[in-house]
Amino acid sequence: MMRGAWALFEVIVRGQYGLSYLTERYKKNIDSRWEIPATLVLLVLLEWMIVGVYQGAYHLLSLEDHPGKVFSILVLGAILWVFFSSVAHMMRQLYFTNDIEWVSGLPLSSSEVLGARMAGVWLGQILVLIVLWLPGLILYGMQLHKGVGFYILVADLMLSLPFFPLVISGWFVLVVVRIVPWGKYRQQIERLLSLLFPLFSFIMIMSINGFMMNAGASGSFTWITKLLDVPNTFASYFYPLHWAFGIGSNGVTAWVNALLFDSFSLCMMVVFLLLGAPLYQRGLQMFRNSSGSQRYTRKKGKQGLRSRSLFRLMLKREYHLLMDTPFFVAQTLVQLIGLPLFIAISFIRGGGIEENEPISVMFQMVILWGSVILCLLMGGMNSILRTISREGRFFYLSKVLPVPYKVQIAAKYTFSMMIMMFACLLVSVIQGILISDWILASWTLVLGILTGSLFSQLGILHDLWRPNLTWQSPKELAKQLGLGNLLFMILSLFLGGTLIFLSWILLKFGKLSFIEIQGIWTLLLIGLHVWTGKGVIAIANRRYQTIQG
Amino acid sequence: MIWFGNVSKRYERGGRLAVDGLQLQVDPGEIVGFLGPNGAGKTTTIKMLTGIIPPDTGEIEVDHRSMIRSPLEAKRKIGYVPDQPESVMRITGREYLHFFADVYRVSPAEREDRLVQYLERYRMEDVIDELIQGYSRGMKQKIAVIASLLHDPAVWVLDEPMVGLDPHAAKVVKEEMKWRRDHGKTVFFSTHVLEVAERLCDRIAILQQGRLVAVGTMEELRRGSGVGIADEETLEQLFLELTE
Numbered sequence: 001m002m003r004g005a006w007a008l009f010e011v012i013v014r015g016q017y018g019l020s021y022l023t024e025r026y027k028k029n030i031d032s033r034w035e036i037p038a039t040l041v042l043l044v045l046l047e048w049m050i051v052g053v054y055q056g057a058y059h060l061l062s063l064e065d066h067p068g069k070v071f072s073i074l075v076l077g078a079i080l081w082v083f084f085s086s087v088a089h090m091m092r093q094l095y096f097t098n099d100i101e102w103v104s105g106l107p108l109s110s111s112e113v114l115g116a117r118m119a120g121v122w123l124g125q126i127l128v129l130i131v132l133w134l135p136g137l138i139l140y141g142m143q144l145h146k147g148v149g150f151y152i153l154v155a156d157l158m159l160s161l162p163f164f165p166l167v168i169s170g171w172f173v174l175v176v177v178r179i180v181p182w183g184k185y186r187q188q189i190e191r192l193l194s195l196l197f198p199l200f201s202f203i204m205i206m207s208i209n210g211f212m213m214n215a216g217a218s219g220s221f222t223w224i225t226k227l228l229d230v231p232n233t234f235a236s237y238f239y240p241l242h243w244a245f246g247i248g249s250n251g252v253t254a255w256v257n258a259l260l261f262d263s264f265s266l267c268m269m270v271v272f273l274l275l276g277a278p279l280y281q282r283g284l285q286m287f288r289n290s291s292g293s294q295r296y297t298r299k300k301g302k303q304g305l306r307s308r309s310l311f312r313l314m315l316k317r318e319y320h321l322l323m324d325t326p327f328f329v330a331q332t333l334v335q336l337i338g339l340p341l342f343i344a345i346s347f348i349r350g351g352g353i354e355e356n357e358p359i360s361v362m363f364q365m366v367i368l369w370g371s372v373i374l375c376l377l378m379g380g381m382n383s384i385l386r387t388i389s390r391e392g393r394f395f396y397l398s399k400v401l402p403v404p405y406k407v408q409i410a411a412k413y414t415f416s417m418m419i420m421m422f423a424c425l426l427v428s429v430i431q432g433i434l435i436s437d438w439i440l441a442s443w444t445l446v447l448g449i450l451t452g453s454l455f456s457q458l459g460i461l462h463d464l465w466r467p468n469l470t471w472q473s474p475k476e477l478a479k480q481l482g483l484g485n486l487l488f489m490i491l492s493l494f495l496g497g498t499l500i501f502l503s504w505i506l507l508k509f510g511k512l513s514f515i516e517i518q519g520i521w522t523l524l525l526i527g528l529h530v531w532t533g534k535g536v537i538a539i540a541n542r543r544y545q546t547i548q549g
Numbered sequence: 550m551i552w553f554g555n556v557s558k559r560y561e562r563g564g565r566l567a568v569d570g571l572q573l574q575v576d577p578g579e580i581v582g583f584l585g586p587n588g589a590g591k592t593t594t595i596k597m598l599t600g601i602i603p604p605d606t607g608e609i610e611v612d613h614r615s616m617i618r619s620p621l622e623a624k625r626k627i628g629y630v631p632d633q634p635e636s637v638m639r640i641t642g643r644e645y646l647h648f649f650a651d652v653y654r655v656s657p658a659e660r661e662d663r664l665v666q667y668l669e670r671y672r673m674e675d676v677i678d679e680l681i682q683g684y685s686r687g688m689k690q691k692i693a694v695i696a697s698l699l700h701d702p703a704v705w706v707l708d709e710p711m712v713g714l715d716p717h718a719a720k721v722v723k724e725e726m727k728w729r730r731d732h733g734k735t736v737f738f739s740t741h742v743l744e745v746a747e748r749l750c751d752r753i754a755i756l757q758q759g760r761l762v763a764v765g766t767m768e769e770l771r772r773g774s775g776v777g778i779a780d781e782e783t784l785e786q787l788f789l790e791l792t793e
Contacts, residue, residue, distance in 0.1 A: 003651055003652075003654065004651065004652045004654075006651075007647075007648050007651035007652050008648070008652070010648070011640060011644070011645075011648050014639065014640045014644060015639040015640055018639055020639060020640045020641050020644055020680060021639050021680060021682075024641065024679065024680050101596075101601055101631075102631065104600065104601040104602075105596075105599040105600060105601045105624065105627075105629050105631070106624065106652050107620075107621045107622075107624035107625040107652065107653065108621075108652060109621060285602070285603060470682065470683075
């Protein structure tokens, strides 16, 4: 029985984590090997930041005074993280994966398939725990001078901890799918799922932000006391959590707790695989029976027959390229709404700017260009860098369509700008509300649109230069464009910083007013557009011919 | 042996039957071609036969094993070539084949023998260690064909097998079908290429709107169609008469 499940698990892992893909890629593309050290450097930087966060948190929580409670918080946090983040992952693995039909025809039992897919999710969660939680646990051990035994138990905990929350989210997914006739609403559900994890991450970040803010204020002790009691409250409802929390204690007690927790987790998983398999099978059947195609209606038919200009058609195509892929929609929405909301809430929690407090011209410029950078990050990262790559394997259509390349490029640019303009409008409105300076907000809107337009052109050129048209899943595309995004972010910050510095020079030595300085930037940016507009179209036209889709 | 016993399938409650009371038997040592216009229910039938979807009513047996009561045993008897072999893309061809060999419990010795033999026969030796996502449509089809044969199945089921295959590979597949028939195995395939069906099949089954409208040898079909077709008329004319 195990052989088939193991073979499927191996294929899932190879596909999911791109092991075969990476092996082949690095065998062939020797030029791209720099990405390995670059990724390692980024990982080290990330770990360094995470360790910093843990150090701050341990300081706030007075680790030495409450070692047991801090350990419990860490374990509970990890369990909650695994539960919430695995619901969407599990749904995709169990029901939305492309290989579902292919696997159904194989001589594998439902338990084997369920087991292999669960193991794939489990492995993913272990990797996340190693990146996010392990540094915290190691730091915990070091600060409390724990012995080797503690680290062995932590390694064991990394493996066994995901079982219990995965089983809970697994039951949740199986039952929901069994009850809801969701096959017809597959696309809508996929969109919703893509939003789940970002939403959960956002709530987590906001909670940490809120906690930090409150902890810094006078009521910090009440907050900390309440937080330290949360694990016990959870454990009072569910006793096995005591065993998990007990792993942090000393001596034999820790080992006994680990043994009990591991046995309990394994039992939960085995029961889930045995009892969940028939439910999974029935859910799959229900999905296949209810996923019918949309019916043709006379009204829809008439709508499709209306004639439109080529440009409008291409613009509509761009809209569908983004909106028909739930992952892209979720990413765009999160960046468009999540980022400004986070900053706005932090600003309000920080006390904002007092009404009668005068704002210096230099501070206005910092706010202005800071907001412009925010617009670029919100509107640019997703939409601009992927205008070509988003088409993927269907890029050949762009080449065979009897539509001039410049019309296609104009449509891509216009669509990127529509997202960018929305971002600029949102930021300037939030800025106006928070600072009550609508003139500054108007300047943000104007300069944001002008700078955003330049970045849109740059983004299209970047994507034309190194498009990725062979991606199999939107997530894969997002991962591969990570470095492009980083460059884009650095460029935005560099541009903002340079303009703030130049504005300071103009203010200090040129004795120019705020309006005069912004006037100069506006004229300069408009001038740049005259130059870049034609250039981009010409370069893009040439490049389009050479891309092999 | 394949046996469909009054099999019906409906996708939506109240909707039309995708397959309506299908009654068909395919014996060992026989090649049966499954024909029908688009949407006739061919792929649904094949999916039920391979255990991908369950029938609403009726019984399906593969080599005397019930696909409904003991699906794992029945599935082990089948080698299946899907119509769109593109589901697992991010692994290499060799990994894909080893996966199949593992799942169908092919011993290492047999696995190596058959791999060498089939890779050579389908001219896939040079690309077998490359990712499937880089394969052409025909290469994906070939790798699916090889995967379906690794465990030497008693029943070979192919859904539109000739699509995308180059003439050499198409010839090899046809030879494989004949070889299997001659060695007492069952071959069941759907196709739109009527010439292939006419030349290759011992019997032909024609499906129209989920119902089996004709089944038999070419000779039997000519005689039994009742549409007054002369002996020399081709399967194409017969098919069009029966399905219009």
